[in-house]
Amino acid sequence: VNSKTHPNDRFIPRRIPVNFDFGSQNSQFPFESDVERETEFINYAKVRYNRTNYQNALKEVLMPLDMKILNFFPPKKFKHNEWTPADEGTTSTNKRVQHCVKWKNDGMRFAVGLFPNKLGVWDIVVKKLICETFCCLPFCEICSLEWINDNCLVTGCNNGVLKMHTADLKCIRRVRFAHDSAIINIASSCNRKLIATSGTDRKVIIWKVPELEGYFQITFPSVVRALAWHPWRSALLATGLGFKEGRVILWNVNTHKDVISERNTYKNSSVDCLTFNPITAELVVSYFVACGRDVSKGSGVVSVLSNINKVVEELHIHNGPVPYLLWGDQGRVLASISADENLCIWSFFGSSDNGANLKKKKEK
Template sequence: MDFSYAHYMLTTEGNKIKETEGEPSAYQKVLAEALNMNRTRILAFRKKPPNPVDFFPPENSSTSVHSTKSKPQRHIPQKSERTLDAPDIVDDFYVNGLDWGGNNVVSIALGNRVYLWDASDKSTSELVTVDDEIGPVTSVSWAPDGQHLAIGLNNSEIQVWDSVSNRKVRTLIGCHSGRVGSLAWKNNHILTTGGMDGQIVNNDVGIPSHVVGTYRGHRLEVCGLKWSTSGQHLASGGNDNLVHIWDRSMASSNSPRQWLHRLEDHNAAVKAMSWCPFQSNLLATGGGEGDGTIKFWNSHTGACLNSVVTGSQVSALLWSKNDRELLSSHGSPENQLTLWKYPSMVKMAELTEHTSRVLHMAQSPNGCTVASAAADERLRFWNVFGIAKVPKPAASGRKSRPFSHLSLIR
């Protein structure tokens, strides 16, 4: 405070001001002004104050100051929600004895038998028992219609069964000279088979002369087959450590090189493979013991986009249908299922209830639940991919019935 100025105002200028009755004295006004005591300005701003700026983020924050609030992390159960016995499961890395159909029924090969487990009513039934001369069952695969099941056998035959009537509708012979360990439906009538002879065969199950195309390129057993969602490209993996990407038009071509891409980066057999549901040209593959990597490929160019070391045999890969996540299953030492965030490949969870190597995985029709079968003779079910996203009903010009977007119970 300026005491000299205050003294001047009180003793000199203050004498010129006359007091007015009923109002504060001129002396009081001058004193208040001189002492800066105008209380009408306390905690009042002429303009809106600027927003405060945090120069240092909170200790537990990994985001920048101006970043939006992050999505809460989804809870991933560490325990399986259901466990079933799977006696006599074939402990063989190169076969594919588990599938989950669009009818919500799980099929599993147990020795010479194929069993069905209905996830809707939790019932179990035996579909078929094959003779010792042609068994064991080495592969199973549901057709897209969810009714027909293909069964590959140790004697090189393939059977097609109607699961509704429980009867065999077709036997395919002459495709292979050894066991059929991998199957993949392109659509409801084209079944692609992979054999120990290294051959890949397209079969039309609706015509007498069923062999309609052949892909040649593997030198040893074909142990992985997957058609892309569009049906344009086929991925195959073999015990020769090779991955091939084929175009559907190249089946039975006379060209010495039928494949679009031959991928030679793995150092062990390739059984695990999965096409990405949100990026059509992205293929994930996993190597067996001695390799233990997950690799990502651009199917258009054949380029390897990334390679991740897992530390153990990779037996199966499944993409989430709801989020950018990938699930892998493994052999020793942990025999675990590992959930990865894509594309960072940060581990989100490890599920470790199996006590022997995991052989197969299959995904429920809604994409949320995964079944895993292991050499410990257990079939486990995991709610690993969260809750299914319900699509919004399409806009319509006409007024719809109440609850028309829900399925009716008949």
């Protein structure tokens, strides 16, 4: 397949229209010339049907993804940084850490879900668990964690129980049936007065904190695996739909209504992660685009949206889902972690000089 690269393109070559008729000579399906030699009756409808199927199969092999061709001008300079740990050190958890880890704001401790049915807090200075406690049931598993502040940790488990703990893991509030099934995501708003939870029951529920009182809920057609609050607009929540519904919806939690919905970007895709840049409030979306023949295989695409339907940058580098996007250097560095076992660290604004001059936009 021939391709051309436009001088303003980045990462994605500009593809020219491809004629797939060239493969018809070696087709396993009969064409008009073959049929004429074998039979007096020619079923042209079946011949055209077989040829179309063959061309579609060939197209799927050569171009398996419905790639979106974009012109990036001027290009935002994503650069891969060489990175090595400043201080090498390892700790043993005896393989007890299960589904989730969440750093505390001070960067010295993190909460972890432990096997069996426990919650713990790890201190990186002493390199050990400083406290741990049981969850609700013998076969319970912690699936999501969120620090509201330095003395308040919210947890969700596979039984749909939502709990609030102090920093030393004393339970202060509990909602027994917060969700009908596992709570897979917890995200807190910028003013720390609201949290959003999503579960495998296809619901997103907004809660008031510290009361842990339900505010309102939304039911979706598929599981919502990604949640993100705007960095300074406390009422704006982004949700990413799951399997084959790869699009983002923005909600105003004050009015309980959706603000705008993204048009489907990729076919057979899901949104695995959402995060707003804390400086510019650009929304970074991680899509997993499944292969048409095998939904368990595909590629990860990371897109930067300046608004809900305008992509300003896009990365095609991971060969699997990208469930984690993490910020560093106050939003100037982005890390993408994929199921292909690759960790990539990117300079989000290009050179350090450009990033240093950026100031946070203020709401009018």
